[in-house]
Amino acid sequence: MTRHGRKPDETTLSVWQVIELARHPERPYSLDYIRRLAPDFVELHGDRLSADDPALVGGIGTWHGRTTMFLGHQKGRSLKERVARNWGMMHPEGYRKAIRLAHHAAKFRFPIVSLIDTPGAYPGAGAEERGIASAIAEAIMEWFRIPVPIVAAVIGEGGSGGALGMGVADRVIMLENSIYSVASPEAAASIVWRDNTRKVEAAEQLQLTSRDLLAMGVVEEVVTEPKGSAHVAHDAAAAALDEALHRHMQALLQQPTEELLQHRYERFRYIDSLVHAEPQFGPKV
Amino acid sequence: MALAHETRPELRIAGSKLPAIPLPPACPGCGVSLDADALRKNNYVCDCGHHFRIGADAWIALIADRGSWQERWGDVRSHDLLNWKVPKPYQAVIEQLMDEGLNEAVRTGTCTLAGRPIWLAAFDFRFVGGTLSIVAGERLARGMEQAASSGLPYVLISASGGARMQEGVLALMQLAKVNAAVGRLHAAGVPYFSVLTDPTFGGTAASLALLGDVNIAEPGAAIGFTGPRVIKQATYADLPAGFQSAEFQLAHGQVDLVLPRTELRRLLAHLLEMYP
Numbered sequence: 001m002t003r004h005g006r007k008p009d010e011t012t013l014s015v016w017q018v019i020e021l022a023r024h025p026e027r028p029y030s031l032d033y034i035r036r037l038a039p040d041f042v043e044l045h046g047d048r049l050s051a052d053d054p055a056l057v058g059g060i061g062t063w064h065g066r067t068t069m070f071l072g073h074q075k076g077r078s079l080k081e082r083v084a085r086n087w088g089m090m091h092p093e094g095y096r097k098a099i100r101l102a103h104h105a106a107k108f109r110f111p112i113v114s115l116i117d118t119p120g121a122y123p124g125a126g127a128e129e130r131g132i133a134s135a136i137a138e139a140i141m142e143w144f145r146i147p148v149p150i151v152a153a154v155i156g157e158g159g160s161g162g163a164l165g166m167g168v169a170d171r172v173i174m175l176e177n178s179i180y181s182v183a184s185p186e187a188a189a190s191i192v193w194r195d196n197t198r199k200v201e202a203a204e205q206l207q208l209t210s211r212d213l214l215a216m217g218v219v220e221e222v223v224t225e226p227k228g229s230a231h232v233a234h235d236a237a238a239a240a241l242d243e244a245l246h247r248h249m250q251a252l253l254q255q256p257t258e259e260l261l262q263h264r265y266e267r268f269r270y271i272d273s274l275v276h277a278e279p280q281f282g283p284k285v
Numbered sequence: 286m287a288l289a290h291e292t293r294p295e296l297r298i299a300g301s302k303l304p305a306i307p308l309p310p311a312c313p314g315c316g317v318s319l320d321a322d323a324l325r326k327n328n329y330v331c332d333c334g335h336h337f338r339i340g341a342d343a344w345i346a347l348i349a350d351r352g353s354w355q356e357r358w359g360d361v362r363s364h365d366l367l368n369w370k371v372p373k374p375y376q377a378v379i380e381q382l383m384d385e386g387l388n389e390a391v392r393t394g395t396c397t398l399a400g401r402p403i404w405l406a407a408f409d410f411r412f413v414g415g416t417l418s419i420v421a422g423e424r425l426a427r428g429m430e431q432a433a434s435s436g437l438p439y440v441l442i443s444a445s446g447g448a449r450m451q452e453g454v455l456a457l458m459q460l461a462k463v464n465a466a467v468g469r470l471h472a473a474g475v476p477y478f479s480v481l482t483d484p485t486f487g488g489t490a491a492s493l494a495l496l497g498d499v500n501i502a503e504p505g506a507a508i509g510f511t512g513p514r515v516i517k518q519a520t521y522a523d524l525p526a527g528f529q530s531a532e533f534q535l536a537h538g539q540v541d542l543v544l545p546r547t548e549l550r551r552l553l554a555h556l557l558e559m560y561p
Contacts, residue, residue, distance in 0.1 A: 121491075123511035123519045128529060131539050133490035133510035141464040141471075141496060161448075161460060161491045161510070168461050182457040182488075188450050190515060193372060207367050207453050218454055265469075268461040269426060272419045 021177040026231040030072025036238035053094030069105035072115030089122040092135035114152040121162030136165040143168035149252035171248040174210040181208035301351040341409035349396035356394040375451040391421035399554035407442040416449035422459030429466035433473040443494040447487020460492040476560035500540040502531035
């Protein structure tokens, strides 16, 4: 067992191989899961301010007998759809849509499932002009006030603030071959080395695999993928995700709202408490 | 009790003398050779309007009434969690910066401003680019929690490249940790004034810096989410002059005011009177 909890025999994949699986073009995307979890899914569009962001899908569906709000980054399968979905990179309108739908869910006491699969928020001039930074900031703050249970799952790429803007939840789980990072390996290499071709080295230092995050205490569970990874067996991957999401949601549905929100606050307030040894740091949760 | 307007005209542009900082021979704004003493007395703002970057020590001297600063949690220190080795070992980077007299990317504490007690937090761009680390997030969140329970107004000065890569996903998680605490400030009805200085980017812009009740930007400061270099790499776009400047953010509705550093202290004192 290494310092960071990965047993050498647990996986024979290199970090970069895991990243390639997380980004595999045949990997199930949010709608592949949502349509299996809730076949009666009805998509709801728009931020009610100016636009609909196709990089984020949202809507309601019946899941284990209960109307549930589903949100998820959506990458495209064909080139045409990839362009239309902007490769799952959200604009400010996407975060505003997410919060609009979160309030909608709160009104009807629908629990929320958020599926994360994005390289990051869109790094373009238009997103800057329309306030991408404050859209993410407001979303991250607002999630702490949404008075219904939220379970988030990283199903592919969890890239930076663009992922965290959809990742403030009562429980956060990860599929085995997904990643979650402060920045994509390319962006981290660009920042640290000023050279984005150093992406493999950056990836190896960032500790971004599901096992790394579990060891750091940042996620509650790693969901085992079917043999050969999720892209070879969409149904089996969806079944495994469904079981884990449902188990976490059942526990959360028992909690009084005040307790739920206090625990959500503490989950993130002390999220780093496992890794620092200094006694002057805050209480462990 | 003295009325506020009786004391305000006497308020100096800085609480105490700012520390000396390294300066280029000529101003990058106007090219005129610099008079270090005059510049220091003018809060490091050139007559042409160029604002020099200053560190947390200078910000504390500028904002806090003389002798009122009480630093908190200065002993909470960063260390290398991820065994980060290349291109430079992270532990060595931190230790070298500490040896140079810097103490993390955020310093926080209490002070008075024109006699009114406040919480103050200042980023320091010299410490790993003012990046949000676990320690920076911890100092910010603790101060905000205390401000929320005591009711003292919270003043933030930001200058940051975003989350610190060398602390990995735990640095990213600081956005959520700190924003949760900002939410408590807002819920408690505590005034939160955020001053954005050059540069404020990435996770810092996408968390606490743009969540102030009043967001104040310094003239010419670069403020945004994705840096211009990365935008150009990703989209091949030509970015117009002034893109992501404070004035651009004012025009796009992200900040309330663009205000010279020489007027900041007076404005904050005025705001502290108006937001009880």
